[in-house]
Amino acid sequence: MTSSTPRALSFDSAAAQYAAARPGYPPALLDTVEELAGRPLSGARTVDVGAGTGIATRLLHARGALVTAVEPGPGMAGELHRSLPSVPVVRGDGNRLPLATASAELITYAQSWHWTDPALALPEARRVLRPGGALALWWNVSDDSVRWIADQDTRLRRHLGADDSAHGTPADSRNLSQLSGGEFAQRLLPWSRTVPVGTHLANLASHSAFLVLGAAGEEPTRRFMEEERRHLAAVFPDGMVEERYVVELAVLIP
Template identity: 80%
Template sequence: MSATVPRALSFDSSAALYAAFRPGYPPALLDTVEELAARPLRGARVVDVGAGTGIATRLLRDRGARVTAVEPGPGMAGELRRALPSLPVVRGDGNRLPLATASADLITYAQAWHWTDPALALPEALRVLRPGGALALWWNVADQSVPWIAEQDTRLRSHFGVEDSAHGTPGGTDSRNLPQLSGGGFAERLLPWSRTVPVDAHLANLSSHSAFLVRGGADAEPNRRFLDEERGHLASVFPDDMVEEHYVVELAVLTR
């Protein structure tokens, strides 16, 4: 079993936490997807792979796309079905898409491409896309140009190990397993945005990441101690208990 599989499925037991506290995406994201894919989302047949609890799926549907969600985890898929009961949800993953050839105008991966084997997932996406269709991959990454976020990231890496964090690692193509293609590759954009949430919501968002989940979640004593200490650090920056989270969405779009 790939080392990424337990981490990818770790979200399953915390699907409700994930749905409640993970950030969404700015309106500029789907505007830019439409620009780079050179087609509107309204009326498009879209496959959202690794859909999780449907955070991106809902936004795509609300833009008028005809969306099918693909999700491997039963807990995440169940949460998605409760949230969007009329939307088709298919159990599967990007390495083996359970979909017909040339059946989609757009395939999206929101926070999910890094859980695939790109050598399998890219041919599968190209098989399912219609001619002229597009593959769109994106990630919310904490903006470490903001001093308090950089300091929190240092603490997270001290807690988990230097290679791990609950922030996501910025880096674009080189750190995202994007295949290197000849004759035209991915078009990339960086989209900064922010949201303001209560400190409890910020800490719950942190604890919904795989770095915490594979180590027992927020209830494990070392993680609980870390989160308690983090509350104190945040109080010194945000005395009103409202945290301004800053993100950069890293977007990559490939047109077939």
């Protein structure tokens, strides 16, 4: 994550769960980043900001990108370093990147741009990018055109509050309107994964909406997850949940 706010740093308490349960991204995502950025990832000096446990960092590294991860949370950064010891991890904030001017060809924010103040983060990205470099932002958002996902979203909002969910960041919270002053493109990339029901529930529980509840929320969360397991059993009697997502990608070449 990128911000030092309590909600952003709440992930530190569940770093291992986050790494084990959160979804990755389809191969088409990085293909599309290359297309829109106009350069291959292999050999590109890349900064993954708000890298968390390294879910996106790992994929960028596997493509041959020369990645530096930026992450403020000590628990998340530690989990990332354990799984990717060869990748540099810098403790820092997306609003104040601890990186040299014109030192990167690509800056990525996977699930993390909404934790920044764009009035600070966008100028910082422009400072750190080399001429012709690209800023890529993306989110996994649950596909609520699928009936069971829409039903689950309703239950989540009833439990957490009407403006909150664990299905993805609301579009109006992503601050994309400030991405101007260059070439800008967006893409939607649908994909899915099939996981045991326990992994699906652990994924839900790893979202900040649950984590910020802390000790006071442990018993209500346990009851909610037990009820959710029963709902899922009716839809997926074999215990394997097909999670459907749409990756929302935005790329800016300032």
